[in-house]
Amino acid sequence: MRPDELNPLFAEVDTLDGVGPKLMKPLGRLGLSRVRDLAYHLPDRFVTRRAVGNVDEAGEGEQIVIQLTPTEHKAPYNPGRGPYRILAQDAVGNIIAITYFGRASYSGKKLLPVGETRWVAGRLDRYGDMLQIVHPDHVVEEGGETLQRLCEPVYSLAEGLTQPKIGGLVGQSLAKLPDLPEWIEPGLFEREGWPAWFDALKLAHKSENAKARERLAYDELLANSLALMLVRADNRQRKGRALVGDGSRRGKLQLPFPLTGAQERSNREIAGDMAQVSPMLRLLQGDVGAGKTVVALEAMLVAVEAGAQAALLAPTEILARQHFETLRSMAAPTGVEIALLTGRDKGRARESILMGLMDGSIDMVVGTHAIFQDTVSYKDLGLVVIDEQHRFGVAQRLMLAKKGKTTPHTLAMTATPIPRTLTLAQYGEMEVSRLDELPPGRQAIDTRVFPQARMEEVADGVARHLETGQQAYWVCPMVNDNETLDIAAAEARYAALKERFGQAVVLVHGQLPADHKDAAMARFSSGEAKLLVATTVIEVGVDVPAATLMVIEQAERFGLAQLHQLRGRVGRGSEKSVCLLLRGDALSETGKKRLALMRETQDGFRIAEEDLELRGGGELLGTRQSGDTPFRIATLEQIQKWLPVAHDDAQMLVDHDGGLASERGKAARTLLYLMERDWGVQLLRGG
16 A cells, blocks of 8 residues: 555646646647656756846857837737737847747737836747747746746756746645655765765756756665565565476477587576576566577477476567567477467357367467466466567566466566676666577678668669569658558558569558458568568568568667667578668768667667667656556666666665564655555565
């Protein structure tokens, strides 16, 4: 149960004064649905303004406070569709425009009547020949001098919100802060000179207070580390079972290649974990093409040899089907029975699979989230393999773990290399195995960068490639992180390429009906279709060895890890493969470095480390990289400095106070609820 003192912070924002249905929408777009969210909506920056007598004293781009007298209101020809401009004079007669867009123009009409002098605070910019202030931060009749003395927070906004409005709501949320007990280890708290939580949040909204921000970041890191430590401690306390295989199934595997040293090492580590009574909780990190699937299959065969069942959970239906076909092909000599179960399976086929899982005639099942639904029961689930772990929450993994008679062993896999410094952030509760070698015979992929202007030349190259009988991918750009626009871009490119190549082109994206997707993938996998146009839905799991050319449009829009994953769809056969990165004209220095790195190396772990340096904290483990970041406050520098400290402190706290029953332990429980890591609380020994 959440502590009562936190309830005011988890109240909906419409309990605040001035928040109605109209304001709920823009707040919702920012993820600000509760009072707590507003309290933690920290300013992006702070501004201090300079008072000027006239615009001649100010520079373009400067934040100023100035007295202006409106002379004319100029409404757009089409109301609501253009800017509403109010022309005004400064003290020496210079003309400046005060510009509003959309509904904000109503405020301008009221605040700036013609002929009446006002103090206006905002950023001075130029539009054509005219100086202007767009959406001024403040318009007041008197007291303008005080505006220049303010160190004022600047918050991220959504359409329909203004700085004064969100600032007022933040103020209301801060007024509801309870006085909470201290959860930070006393020695660390005193040594760093951090303010109390209550004071830190208020200070962080008032000025650029480094100690306040650092303390709030540490809270976030400590909560995450503590929750993961509780998962690890709970896992060790659970009743599992030792699964020791006799090699009877694995000995029948007829792999077309020898295992790498990294694969053999990982097999030993996993088999060693599964031989223990306490359930395995291990992460298998493997670069593109490093052979994670073979390692997963060996682990699943260990479970079957020991008389148990195994389940593989994939994040998408395409990936589940790909895994099913791959595992079924590799495992055919072993005689194991493998089934595929997705949300699309209905009727008798589904009933047959459910019955086979219940009576044990099915040894392994591959599927999407459908495999942990309430209607699915297992005779004896001994191992759960989770692919692309970052796409599933801890709660989902724990739900699947409940399907066994005893807690099953868990092997999580990710094809997204993560810098060593950040593995603790997402997988702090797990042991880690790394596949850092590629199988012998894999050829390097020739990676080249072309400007978007050479599109026709690239299309001609694709035509020559297809004429040789080989296949190709064409991945369409990310458009403002908007899936609908991404799909529109893919469909437009598909239409253009189909006009040239006819029925040899197929299209796949996330919103296509499942049967259309399957049909397109089947045509491409069989070689009937030669060119697959897609969004990033093919980022992982698609394996067509005959596809040896990858074209990625507007490559600078993608994160490096995603580019690396997409490139990994080619180079899977014996033929030489090529990846063409098409870039836009407006390429930043960071963008240039990213694309240069893609040309230079295929080492995913090196790419992850260097991308971390290029990105900084802004997109750390972001959606384009490897799933949603667990952190909203902590910067990259703070994570690198404080995460190891928080991890060690959380470990010490759990080791000495597993039930969080001491005074500090109880305070730490409150922290878990506050930072919404309360799934950790549910695992506490003794409640």
